[in-house]
Amino acid sequence: MILEQIIQQVINGISLGSIYALIALGYTMVYGIINLINFAHGDIYMIGAYIGFALTTFFKLNFLSSLIISMLLCSILGVLIEKVAYKPVRNSTRIAALITAISVSLFLEYGMMYFVKPETRTFPELLPDKQIHIFNTNAVLDFKNLSIIVITISLMLILQYVIYKTKIGKAMRAVSLDSDAAQLMGINIDKTISSTFAIGSALAGAAGVLVGVYYNSINPLMGVLPGLKAFVAAVIGGIGVIPGAVFGGFFLGITETVISAAGGSLYKDAVAFAILIIVLLVRPNGLLGKNIKEKV
Amino acid sequence: MKRAITLVMTVLLISTLLVGCDSKSGESSENIKIGLNYELSGNVATYGQSSVKGIEFAIDEINKAGGVLGKQIELVKVDNKSDSAEAANVSTKLATRDKVVVILGPATSGDAKAASPAAMQNKIPLISSSATSDDFTVDSNGKVRDYIFRTCFNDSFQGITMANFAFSDLKAKKAAILIDNTSDYSKGIGKNFKETFEKLGGEILTEEAYQSKDTDYKAVLTNIKGTNPDVLYVPGYYEEVGLIIKQARELGINIPILGADGYDSPKLAEIADKKSLENVYYTNHYSSMDDASDVVKFRESFKKKNGSEPDAFSALGYDMGYFVADAIKRAGEADPEKIKDALADTKDFKGITGTFSMDENHNPVKSITILQLKDGQPSFVKKLEP
Amino acid sequence: MKFLNKKNIFNLILILSIYFIVEFLINRGIIDSYIILNIVVIGVNIILAVSLNLITGITGQFSLGHAAFMSIGAYASAIMTAKLGQPFIVGIIAAALSASLAGIIIGIPTLRLKGDYLAIATLGFGEIIKIIGLNNDYIGGATGLNDIPQYTNWTWIYFCVVITIIIINNFIKSYNGRACISIREDEIASETMGVNTTYYKILVFTMGAFFAGIAGALYANYFYFIRPDSFGFMKSIDILVIVVFGGIGSVLGSVVGAVMLSIISVFLQNIPELRMVVYSVILFLIMVYRPQGLIGKNNLRLFKKRGVLNGCAHSK
Numbered sequence: 001m002i003l004e005q006i007i008q009q010v011i012n013g014i015s016l017g018s019i020y021a022l023i024a025l026g027y028t029m030v031y032g033i034i035n036l037i038n039f040a041h042g043d044i045y046m047i048g049a050y051i052g053f054a055l056t057t058f059f060k061l062n063f064l065s066s067l068i069i070s071m072l073l074c075s076i077l078g079v080l081i082e083k084v085a086y087k088p089v090r091n092s093t094r095i096a097a098l099i100t101a102i103s104v105s106l107f108l109e110y111g112m113m114y115f116v117k118p119e120t121r122t123f124p125e126l127l128p129d130k131q132i133h134i135f136n137t138n139a140v141l142d143f144k145n146l147s148i149i150v151i152t153i154s155l156m157l158i159l160q161y162v163i164y165k166t167k168i169g170k171a172m173r174a175v176s177l178d179s180d181a182a183q184l185m186g187i188n189i190d191k192t193i194s195s196t197f198a199i200g201s202a203l204a205g206a207a208g209v210l211v212g213v214y215y216n217s218i219n220p221l222m223g224v225l226p227g228l229k230a231f232v233a234a235v236i237g238g239i240g241v242i243p244g245a246v247f248g249g250f251f252l253g254i255t256e257t258v259i260s261a262a263g264g265s266l267y268k269d270a271v272a273f274a275i276l277i278i279v280l281l282v283r284p285n286g287l288l289g290k291n292i293k294e295k296v
Numbered sequence: 297m298k299r300a301i302t303l304v305m306t307v308l309l310i311s312t313l314l315v316g317c318d319s320k321s322g323e324s325s326e327n328i329k330i331g332l333n334y335e336l337s338g339n340v341a342t343y344g345q346s347s348v349k350g351i352e353f354a355i356d357e358i359n360k361a362g363g364v365l366g367k368q369i370e371l372v373k374v375d376n377k378s379d380s381a382e383a384a385n386v387s388t389k390l391a392t393r394d395k396v397v398v399i400l401g402p403a404t405s406g407d408a409k410a411a412s413p414a415a416m417q418n419k420i421p422l423i424s425s426s427a428t429s430d431d432f433t434v435d436s437n438g439k440v441r442d443y444i445f446r447t448c449f450n451d452s453f454q455g456i457t458m459a460n461f462a463f464s465d466l467k468a469k470k471a472a473i474l475i476d477n478t479s480d481y482s483k484g485i486g487k488n489f490k491e492t493f494e495k496l497g498g499e500i501l502t503e504e505a506y507q508s509k510d511t512d513y514k515a516v517l518t519n520i521k522g523t524n525p526d527v528l529y530v531p532g533y534y535e536e537v538g539l540i541i542k543q544a545r546e547l548g549i550n551i552p553i554l555g556a557d558g559y560d561s562p563k564l565a566e567i568a569d570k571k572s573l574e575n576v577y578y579t580n581h582y583s584s585m586d587d588a589s590d591v592v593k594f595r596e597s598f599k600k601k602n603g604s605e606p607d608a609f610s611a612l613g614y615d616m617g618y619f620v621a622d623a624i625k626r627a628g629e630a631d632p633e634k635i636k637d638a639l640a641d642t643k644d645f646k647g648i649t650g651t652f653s654m655d656e657n658h659n660p661v662k663s664i665t666i667l668q669l670k671d672g673q674p675s676f677v678k679k680l681e682p
Numbered sequence: 683m684k685f686l687n688k689k690n691i692f693n694l695i696l697i698l699s700i701y702f703i704v705e706f707l708i709n710r711g712i713i714d715s716y717i718i719l720n721i722v723v724i725g726v727n728i729i730l731a732v733s734l735n736l737i738t739g740i741t742g743q744f745s746l747g748h749a750a751f752m753s754i755g756a757y758a759s760a761i762m763t764a765k766l767g768q769p770f771i772v773g774i775i776a777a778a779l780s781a782s783l784a785g786i787i788i789g790i791p792t793l794r795l796k797g798d799y800l801a802i803a804t805l806g807f808g809e810i811i812k813i814i815g816l817n818n819d820y821i822g823g824a825t826g827l828n829d830i831p832q833y834t835n836w837t838w839i840y841f842c843v844v845i846t847i848i849i850i851n852n853f854i855k856s857y858n859g860r861a862c863i864s865i866r867e868d869e870i871a872s873e874t875m876g877v878n879t880t881y882y883k884i885l886v887f888t889m890g891a892f893f894a895g896i897a898g899a900l901y902a903n904y905f906y907f908i909r910p911d912s913f914g915f916m917k918s919i920d921i922l923v924i925v926v927f928g929g930i931g932s933v934l935g936s937v938v939g940a941v942m943l944s945i946i947s948v949f950l951q952n953i954p955e956l957r958m959v960v961y962s963v964i965l966f967l968i969m970v971y972r973p974q975g976l977i978g979k980n981n982l983r984l985f986k987k988r989g990v991l992n993g994c995a996h997s998k
């Protein structure tokens with residue numbers, strides 16, 4: 001009985017973790033490249049969910065096509081936001097850039113709320129409602145859980161390929177290491193940054209659709225808390241480090257589930273932030289990050 | 297520098313006064329002004345917007361039929377942004393600037409409690425159709441708040457009723473409770489259920505909690521499943537309850553799930569699918585599937601005007617609109633004092649959410665209905681008089 | 683410098699006359715409770731904005747958890763006056779002290795953090811405090827604390843605002859203030875010059891929290907009713923918008939910003955759904971086109987739009 005509960009909770013934790021991991025990837029990529037915490041990232045995830053909603057409800061598309069179209073539209077949105085809002089403040093102070101990010105985030109949230117009204121919307125049934133019982137116990141692995149985990153891992157593998165085996169990936173790595181040197185080597189900074197945003201936003205959009213399908217309900221403010229937690233996940237793993245975001249995401253998802261299972265479900269958000277603060281104090285470069293000293 | 301600061305402050309202070317002075321003049325003798333203090337934006341905007349839709353629909357009908365005491369009713373609608381400080385602000389403005397004769401709203405207990413002192417200070421009656429917290433109408437010393445009324449039953453009643461039903465009708469001996477910790481509505485009802493159930497001899501195996509806007513309940517539900525209860529009591533709002541019921545069924549929790557009037561919304565069946573909404577019972581003001589002619593008429597004309605089915609908040613708002621119009625009529629004139637007395641004296645007001653009279657604590661004495669969901673459709677189980 | 687010079691006497695007379703004029707108008711009923719309500723709101727916002735400006739604008743420590751200090755102050759005063767029946771002054775002192783304690787607690791661990799990390803950490807602290815508040819039944823939890831006696835009136839508000847502005851302004855003009863500004867400009871250089879950055883960073887957090895606590899007490903004892911949700915991330919953002927709008931680093935700017943934004947808020951009451959959208963657009967336009975805010979930084983002009991700090995595109 002207890003074992004079955006543990007297995008169930010682990011499954012719960014991994015599903016939750018995959019969502020955080022997908023969003024965290026976008027955060028970490030953008031931060032690695034332009035040192036900006038994109039507060040609006042969580043809201044791109046929300047818009048991805050709404051696009052998915054619109055596609056499946058009004059255009060009656062199936063799961064896979066909505067996923068892909070939503071990812072595409074989100075990347076375009078991400079690039080747009082970068083060009084309009086972040087490029088002008090690229091050379092301003094940290095505070096200016098951060099406040100700009102916050103303003104974009106608020107704009108997306110409340111703009112969306114104005115257009116679609118604050119009530120939650122529900123997705124139609126897209127995936128078959130099958131369940132797999134693990135080891136003949138009562139622990140249940142839902143088909144939806146499975147699809148989330150599978151899709152998340154596939155996207156991450158695709159991302160790894162892009163970053164390490166393509167030219168644009170190489171450019172991204174170069175710019176995040178030293179953008180001036182990269183420029184001197186002839187890399188087009190603007191194009192590289194735009195591609196980073198495009199990919200990061202596509203991943204957020206995918207997460208949005210997956211969440212819409214899995215949990216079935218979406219609302220304009222759904223991106224706020226997952227966005228913050230995904231940032232926590234990215235920091236835990238090491239901001240700027242791609243495998244770190246994945247690790248951080250799963251770590252946070254499982255931790256949250258464990259806390260809830262232990263009866264502290266009301267404190268689970270507080271725990272996430274507490275972990276963040278501890279990590280920032282003890283090992284600010286994250287558990288998988290490198291130890292970079294600041295040179296004057 | 298300091299001189300500049302104080303100078304600027306003076307100027308700004310004066311300009312604030314001027315802005316403040318630029319307001320609407322007192323009521324015109326042609327219309328009766330009623331203030332609406334509702335959450336139209338912010339976290340709980342859905343409840344405020346629904347309630348207002350119901351009220352506006354009712355007042356529209358009343359005005360078309362000739363108004364009250366020969367005058368048309370004018371609604372002054374202001375948004376309190378789901379923020380308690382703003383709710384207090386709006387109450388003050390409606391009472392002092394717009395000179396309304398009665399204030400309706402806010403929708404949630406927290407904001408309603410914040411809005412009350414201003415109404416009391418200015419001696420304007422304030423009615424809420426959905427604030428269920430016990431201390432909304434009665435202060436901490438047990439004294440009733442003179443100008444404050446509600447038209448829905450309070451938390452205690454629903455919890456007690458369902459506990460009785462679970463123990464006697466469903467023969468449950470062991471229950472688990474899952475409440476929304478961020479809602480005093482949910483906490484209050486949960487507490488009353490627990491007290492009554494234990495007094496009857498039942499056992500509460502575990503109490504878990506969630507926060508509003510949560511989406512993932514698998515962890516707490518797995519815990520609950522492990523304790524093996526006979527029934528699960530979840531007195532929350534439909535947005536979260538829909539997900540809870542769905543995820544519970546996915547985890548293989550097939551025991552009866554019980555709840556309160558927060559379940560009453562057509563959206564519940566959208567969020568949880570029909571298959572999950574089996575073996576679910578909840579207490580409610582009325583049955584939206586009630587085939588009493590006035591309920592049906594209300595639903596159809598509401599749907600025609602607003603394009604969607606009315607939920608509980610709209611129905612309660614509609615009743616409140618008629619309720620306050622009736623009180624004004626009985627008061628004989630649009631005077632806040634007289635209206636307050638008429639409200640307190642209400643006997644057997646017939647609304648679509650039930651027939652009720654006002655008791656000495658300014659709470660309505662209303663009948664309560666228990667509904668059962670079968671394959672997503674509510675069906676009537678029983679109705680209990682207070 | 684003698685205290686009783688001409689400038690100070692002039693200011694003192696000005697401050698007292700404003701007080702008496704308004705008090706007179708209130709007694710005559712010309713200023714009604716609606717205007718008083720708005721004055722209280724503006725006053726509270728001024729104190730919050732000026733105290734946040736000390737932390738973020740003057741010392742460059744980006745704090746997104748300022749509302750948490752306010753909430754601690756509000757609850758402290760509420761407990762003192764409502765539950766323990768103490769007079770208002772006790773409530774205010776309790777509020778200021780407990781908030782300052784929180785300021786020290788938050789200031790110490792975050793010393794090593796910079797910029798974005800500090801922002802998120804303070805945001806996290808703010809949320810943690812809120813969640814602790816939601817789960818604590820002595821103070822009512824999510825239901826909030828009701829029936830707080832209304833002690834805040836024109837006298838309390840006015841003098842708290844004036845005292846806050848005077849103290850913080852004097853602090854900024856002093857050696858301490860200049861030390862803080864140097865920390866903002868270049869922390870490492872400042873440390874090398876012998877400025878004890880640790881001491882000053884903790885000091886401003888504590889001071890900022892102190893005044894935010896007072897603001898919280900004034901708020902709680904006016905609105906009768908408080909609950910943890912009112913003091914979340916959004917409230918911190920509201921205060922930040924005021925600071926940015928008025929001018930980061932300018933006390934006058936915070937005062938002007940608070941008043942202007944409250945007035946704008948009144949006008950936006952007619953289109954509630956668009957209020958936050960308008961707010962965000964305002965924020966954005968300021969950051970891009972006038973990052974120094976309405977009043978600017980008085981003497982220093984390092985916030986040029988396309989300026990490059992240290993000649994490096996991504997320093998820090």
